[in-house]
Amino acid sequence: MECTEKAKLNTAGAVDTTPRHRNPLILEIKGNSLDDGPGIRSVVFFKGCPLSCRWCHNPESKSTGPGISHDAAECIDCGACVKACPERAISKKNRYFIDRDKCTLCYSCVATCPSGALSQVGNAMTVDDIIEVVSKDIPFYNTSGGGVTLSGGEPTMHMEFTAQLARSLKELNVHLLIETCGLFVYEKYMDLLAPFIDMIYFDIKLFDPVEHKKHCGADNTIILENFGRLHKDYQTGGTYILPRTPLIPGITDTRDNLTAIADYLSSLGVTKAALLEYNPLWGVKCEKIGEENPLGPEAQGRKWMDRDHVEQCRSIFRERGIEV
């Protein structure tokens, strides 16, 4: 599924990647988030993303399809799943415990696992299901000035569904923020989703299109275009937009890249941006879903960032009048 979507993206240049046939899968709804927008928020993580960034901190969110995860640290080695699996896909001898070629995702093993080490990745939820979960926290949103953050994955990949959800939340007066990679059809976004969104966190990862394609699997022309248009919209009284750049060691945190982004933002009159510090813990997440941990044991990516280095990155923006 992921490949065909990417193919569509690459050939057509247009980016309508919405799978129309069914509801998107939801990875998780995380309550009490204090770092994904103002106040106390619930974050809805959609599954599936048009980009495929090498460092993606939620590797399980890249594909739109369902999956299965095995957390070796939680496993108590009781063997119940081995017996439960009708496809004999589970064995300690398998590199990632489950042989995903044999697995049909029947989830018999998940049902028997006593420890919760095995879990289903991605749940089909209806708009009402999601509303039921997040509406419990409306009193907290109200006192704190918080709300719901749509994140992922990429929430705009499922524009109709997301729009429906956003409309229903708006009817409950919930503040809505979207975290996006920026790769979507602008008109469709403006038409369907924008009327309900109160705030946009917009990722600009790499400025150079070639580098972007190399590391993120797609060209960034549309992303930058979208940003420019949305920012203009903001300047003329539209929705607030905050550009964000994840600092990935050796990839996005280079002086060249950050200078290029900062120059670009400054040329548009942006005065505030966010730099997201690298978190090295994502590597192990890959193994849980049966993918190789791309970080070798000695890789730079295993380490947290150096304080001074983060400060240097920030100063590139500050020098251009952008608060970070």
Next chain:
Amino acid sequence: MNVIVKKKKSSMDLLMRSLLNMVSFIFNHIPSKRKYLKTAEGWADLAVGIRTENYTVECGIVFRDGSVSVTDTIPDGRDVTLVINNDTAVKKLLSATPTDQIFMLLKSELRVDGNMTSMLQFFFLLSLLLSKKQIKQMNKERVTETKDILKNSPKERKDLAAEVNSRKQKLMKAERIDPGVQFLDDPYLPEYTLDDFPRLRKFLDIHLTRKPEVCPELPSLLTQWHRDHGFETNEEGKPWVPALRKAGAFRYLMENRKPIITDDYIIAGSTTSKEIGCVVYPDGSGTFLWNELLTIPHRTYNPFDISEETRNLLHYEVFPYWKHRNFREWVRDKYDNPLSQQMDERYALYFNWKQATISHTIPDFPKILSQGADGIIAEIRDELSRGDCDEEKRNTLEAMVLCLEGLILYSRNLARQAALDAEKESDPDRKKELLKLADICGQVVGGPARTLDEAVNALWITWIGIHMESMNAGMSLGRLDQWFQPYFESDMKKISGPDEKKAYIKHAVELIGHFYMKCTDHFPLTPDLANFYFGGSSSDQAITLGGVTPEGNDAVCDMTYIFLKVTEMLSIRDPNVNARYMPGINSDTYLKRLCEVNLITAATPSMHNDSAIIKALAPMGYAMEDIRNWSATGCVEPTLSGKHLGHTNMQMMNMVAALEMAMNNGRHPLTGLDIGPRTGLPEEGDFRTFDEFFSAFTEQFKFLIDSSIDYNHKLGEAHQYIRPTPLLSSLIGGCITKGRDVTQGGAVYNSSGTAIIGLADVTDSLMAIKTLVYDEKKITFTDLKQAINTDFNNDPALYAMVTRKVPLFGSGNDGAVGLANRIASWAHDYYGSLPHYRGGKYTTGFWSMSNHVAFGTLTGALPSGRRAGKPFTPGLTPQPSASKNLLDNIRDVARLDPVNMNNNIAFNVKVVPGAGDPQEKIVEDMFSYAKTYFDLGGMQMQMNVVTSDILRDAMAHPESYRNLLVRISGYNAYFVTLNRDMQRELIERAEYDI
């Protein structure tokens, strides 16, 4: 009870008897030891039996008329028998330190059958022979333990201590001014820090570094008076009227105690004769110290100094006199060691506080401030002059007059002392202060207070008096912001210039600061047992701020913020500051300030929702204006200020013991007590449905409740005889008109409040049984029971299932909240249905002081997957594993019905600020949690704002964290004074990043 098969005597018997022979030889022949047998009451008269449960050891030692002999059997007419589990435990006991002895008692390796005080006396005599060795061993244990902890975190994290300290430097400004604030330009008072009050800094330093000392004054004067005037009968041989006897002794004590104006204080008087003293109440739990008289300065937790003179006084003069004249032994003697008392003394089922004191109430301070003691005496005389006084009324009222006179005599002595000190004083500023104090004490406490200085001094003098009558445990101060505000206002109105006004506000802050520090001049005298049970607890003098007035209006005023400023600057554990918040009436500005102070102090104030408390108390039939005038008492419990004897900490009830008994057909596993009703065994298939098991649980719980209430009533009777409290009665509404002491039900409102421990643990355990055994049938009850018996070591898969697949209380699950409400409602209804010896009702609270740790230690593995010996959750706080999302916890706790929790709750939340987050953001987040929780109907909340890393560092490097404050469950303590188990429990609590 179990049937015991007597076994043949073992070699341990021989060993024990040789040891006793040696003891008897020493006391018979060595004068330096023998002298300890001769007390002011004559020769120590003591017969102690010693045996194992199955009689492999059986012998005794008898001290009579100055000679000591050893017996082969339990001596006739023995005072007490030590029953030791088995030979191994005998061996252990022979080399035990006093702390070890207590632990053996707690862990049921040893039980006491008979007079507990006699046992402690016997242990003291033994420690005369063993103390050098014991002290050496105690020191060695301490050193080893410290080394072990240092090994884990050898490097001190200066940055962590610095982070906590730096919170004081970044003070917020108030956004708005509350309607009741008339004189403060910025109610947060951000212009002041402790640096502006050098005297307070000095007092604080003394408080944190000075080792408290046992004060002999009260027991000495009290014993002296009773020796002269009698206890059971007076000089003429007639039976004493208890209230008049107590009043005579009290008046003598107040008149003859030393009037002290402590250096640099602007408040006169002290609770003890020491700089920081521990008061010994010999009629309460004082004699519990007997066995520790030699070792108390050397113990690890809360060591106290004791002079040779005090030790001798207590051993020779005081304790022998009170050996039978204390609550516990009075009940034992009168009711022949009743089962309900024996159960209490196993320490694993319930602990009834009346064995030490009642205290736990709020006197009517506004009355004595506005009328003076003279005014109250006049009121009493007026009542006496009516023709309708029965004898009890006349005696009760006369006793009150004697006590109030005692209070006045003490304040006159203070006035005289202040004048004398002023004469000798060379510093002119201080001289002026002393002369002012002499004037103040000349006016109050006899006359009414006219200024804030007089009001604070009058309140302090009264407070001292109350503590000379009742133990310093949980007696509480009430709504001091409300009661001082009129004096502050009237003083401020007399001042015209802005600079003068500013200076006076600063003076008010300093005055309240002095008052806080005065409240720390005494410690409760904790025996080592209490270090285990109530570790690090202060006297828990609760102050209550804010909320609504009796009429229902916003009560937040200038003094509210002055108290909060002092709380913020001093960060001390006592007074225990509680803040009321009424949604819709109290401002966001006020609630934010509470959160800011909580952040800066890391642990205080505790916050309460007025609307939930009102809902909880409304069905009690109290008048609404009195309910709205409630104050927190001791920890968190509501008392209707000045009109209510609610003995709100009447007991700590281990509800989990009932669950254990329900799984064992009425037998309690740790103690081996097989006394509960026969409700069946899971492995016999006796419970066909979950409801059948639930009934077994409530049957056992009922049995424990009935026993504990039986003991409470007997202790209540002991209080009526041994310690009526006429002074307190004169300050509690209803007593004067009724002519009855508070211990006799004189107050307008009467009740006794419980602290039920383990609501989350019991709910989760029952959820596990219901979900896995009955609803989903994934496991059998027999399997579960077997796993519990092996502490889950036999079946890791079952353990995983129990801990991961059961929706817990605090996870947002309706079933779990429903079950918690069902349990709480059952407890409330049952306690509420029981008759009460003073009239009124039993109320139910779900907080735990620190007993969730103590009772946890004494409890086996639970169906919830909690391992044997681990602490329960504090108060009714959900398990850390219930949810990763704090909001689930908050929502679930808020969904508990307040009606069932009319003695309040303790909901602990440990929040952790992100590194580098601006302080205002942290306060905003805390505010959002608290406000939403209260909007949702939550009753009480207390936040600890520390990380586990900080606590671990403090455990290893206590010197950098002397006043690191933590909330246990209802009270504050300095983390570094807690026992290790409690420290670990705090570290392991769930923490939520903010």
